[in-house]
Amino acid sequence: MRTSIIRHSLYATTLMFVFAATPLGQVMAQDAGAHMQQSSENRTVPDKAADAWITTKVKSEFGTTKGIPATDISVSTHDGVVTLSGTVASEAQKDHAERVAQLVKGVKSVDSSGLTVGTAPPPEK
Known part of the structure; x- marks a missing residue:
């Protein structure tokens, strides 16, 4: 029973980190898109x-x-x-x-x- 509670806690913690990292990935992708819009001399x-x-x-x-x-x-x-x-x-x-x-x-x-x-x-x- 105690192992089951620990396992569920680990799953919940992992899911929390995954969902927290998703917006960070979107921000990084937007930042990368902004850098792609450079002038032609900086291609x-x-x-x-x-x-x-x-x-x-x-x-x-x-x-x-x-x-x-x-x-x-x-x-x-x-x-x-x-x-x-x-x-x-x-x-x-x-x-x-x-x-x-x-x-x-x-x-x-x-x-x-x-x-x-x-x-x-x-x-x-």
């Missing part, structure tokens, strides 16, 4: 990694999307803004590439001003 490695992931994902989407000449379009990303440059065969290809890039998770906006319409080889199949 952290995770920010750069996110940009690299976005660039890779956009290039991958271009490579698997019919009608986009993936090898003729360069992609770079800075703070979630994707910049496209290169040459496409038509205004429709330019618009299509911009739409595909915009659909990638994490992309804030797409700048396709460096994408020129001209004579480009036919798209890969």
